[in-house]
Amino acid sequence: MTDPNHSPQGPAESGRDYVFAWLGLLVLTLVSFGAHYLELGAFATAVSLSIAAVKAGVVGLVFMHLKTESVSVRTVAALNLAWVALISVGIALDVAAH
Amino acid sequence: MAHEPAEHFENLAQQEHASHLGMWLFLTSEVLLFGALFGLYTGYRLEYQQDFSLAVHHNNIAIGTINTAILVTSSFSAAWAVHSARRGSRRGILVSLGITLLLGLVFLVLKGIEYKEHFDAGIFPGALYRSEELPSHGANLFFTLYFFLTGLHALHVIGGMSALAVLALLGARGRHTPERHTSLELGVLYWHLVDVIWIFVWPLMYLQK
Numbered sequence: 001m002t003d004p005n006h007s008p009q010g011p012a013e014s015g016r017d018y019v020f021a022w023l024g025l026l027v028l029t030l031v032s033f034g035a036h037y038l039e040l041g042a043f044a045t046a047v048s049l050s051i052a053a054v055k056a057g058v059v060g061l062v063f064m065h066l067k068t069e070s071v072s073v074r075t076v077a078a079l080n081l082a083w084v085a086l087i088s089v090g091i092a093l094d095v096a097a098h
Numbered sequence: 099m100a101h102e103p104a105e106h107f108e109n110l111a112q113q114e115h116a117s118h119l120g121m122w123l124f125l126t127s128e129v130l131l132f133g134a135l136f137g138l139y140t141g142y143r144l145e146y147q148q149d150f151s152l153a154v155h156h157n158n159i160a161i162g163t164i165n166t167a168i169l170v171t172s173s174f175s176a177a178w179a180v181h182s183a184r185r186g187s188r189r190g191i192l193v194s195l196g197i198t199l200l201l202g203l204v205f206l207v208l209k210g211i212e213y214k215e216h217f218d219a220g221i222f223p224g225a226l227y228r229s230e231e232l233p234s235h236g237a238n239l240f241f242t243l244y245f246f247l248t249g250l251h252a253l254h255v256i257g258g259m260s261a262l263a264v265l266a267l268l269g270a271r272g273r274h275t276p277e278r279h280t281s282l283e284l285g286v287l288y289w290h291l292v293d294v295i296w297i298f299v300w301p302l303m304y305l306q307k
Contacts, residue, residue, distance in 0.1 A: 011163050011279075015181055017182060018174060018177050018178060020175075022174035025174075026167060026170060028169075029163070029167055032301060043301035045301075045306060048306070049298070049302075051298050051301075052300070055170070055297045056297050056298070057171055059290055059293055059294050059297070062177070063173050063177040064287055064290045065283075070115060072115075072259050073118055076119065076126055083126070083133055084137075087136070088133075088137045088140045090137070091138070091140050092140050095141045095203050
């Protein structure tokens with residue numbers, strides 16, 4: 001059955017959305033680069049990976065059209081995050097336990 | 099040209115939805131592949147924190163950062179190809195895909211320059227590793243993972259470029275219309291995944307202290 005939330009083309013993003021997303025990604029890249037030279041100590045990894053997660057979110061929502069995709073596609077996309085988190089946390093806990 | 103859905107679909111919208119869902123499931127398998135490697139990185143890094151920290155500093159942060167800017171820009175140009183298809187601009191599709199391919203090529207050339215720097219310093223994967231500057235087992239593990247992750251990623255860049263080149267040829271023949279350009283959307287989705295993976299490779303391989 002056709003997903004009622006999905007339309008063939010989806011409500012198209014405007015060209016302006018793409019340009020803002022691109023500029024935002026470049027700014028976030030610069031912020032991450034700059035943060036590398038700050039003394040963030042134990043938070044450095046969390047900061048750089050958090051910025052990476054925001055960048056991935058921008059690519060996913062705007063460039064990959066998750067903002068306008070069907071619920072089923074968005075569910076699959078969300079599962080991607082869950083799997084990677086599960087693998088990383090599981091391995092980290094295992095290493096910590098040994 | 100009128101478009102008809104395949105016989106097992108009720109209509110084109112359903113067929114396109116199935117295509118998108120299928121592509122996302124494929125992308126999920128790719129995420130699991132790289133996710134396992136990121137997991138391995140997490141484990142080894144916790145075990146060899148000092149060695150990993152020293153090894154990361156050996157990577158060329160300038161090249162890594164420029165390559166990040168290149169890939170996010172190529173995602174923008176790839177997205178613009180789909181935007182152009184929706185507006186019916188054949189020229190827009192070809193220029194956007196051309197820029198994307200060029201940026202992908204520059205990314206690979208810079209990666210090659212970086213690999214050469216490593217090889218010159220005796221940094222090779224696995225048993226071939228013979229760096230005198232970073233002789234530890236942890237550094238060897240870091241660079242083995244580095245070569246595997248970035249090498250696998252580079253293969254994906256080459257795969258993505260091949261797909262986009264075919265889609266550009268189809269675009270030149272007018273096959274991507276405002277009503278129907280699913281193949282272009284799916285190829286570009288793959289390219290975005292290549293970008294997203296690099297977005298995480300960059301901080302892990304270049305920015306850690």
